[in-house]
Amino acid sequence: MLGITIMISKREKIMKYVIIISTFLLSILLAEDNTTQIKVDGMQCSYSCAGKVSSVVQNLKGVKECSVDFEKGIATVVYDDKKTMEKKIVEGLSKETSYTVSLLDKKKTSSKENKI
16 A cells, blocks of 8 residues: 555656646747837937947846837837836836937837838
8 A cells, every 4th residue: 555655646746747847838838028119319320329229228137139220210129028118128228328218109100100
């Protein structure tokens, strides 16, 4: 009887670890990145200024990717909403640069795209 109890206990432990690992892997696979667009006014050049914006944003905790369109003055940021928020990205960029920074209104973006 003792041998059967030990075998059941080992199986329970194995199942427990399988469930924990499976849950972790599913959460990684199902996690979605968030994307936001930030209006950056005051950039003077496409190389240094846009590079500065990109560098500052990418160094913020939770930011996965940042691309800057100098001509439009827009930074597109991919971030993990469990680690940061849009507001913190805007605040960080405002604090570390001299540019005027604001979130781009998503409704305005879609209406402009429809007009083109």
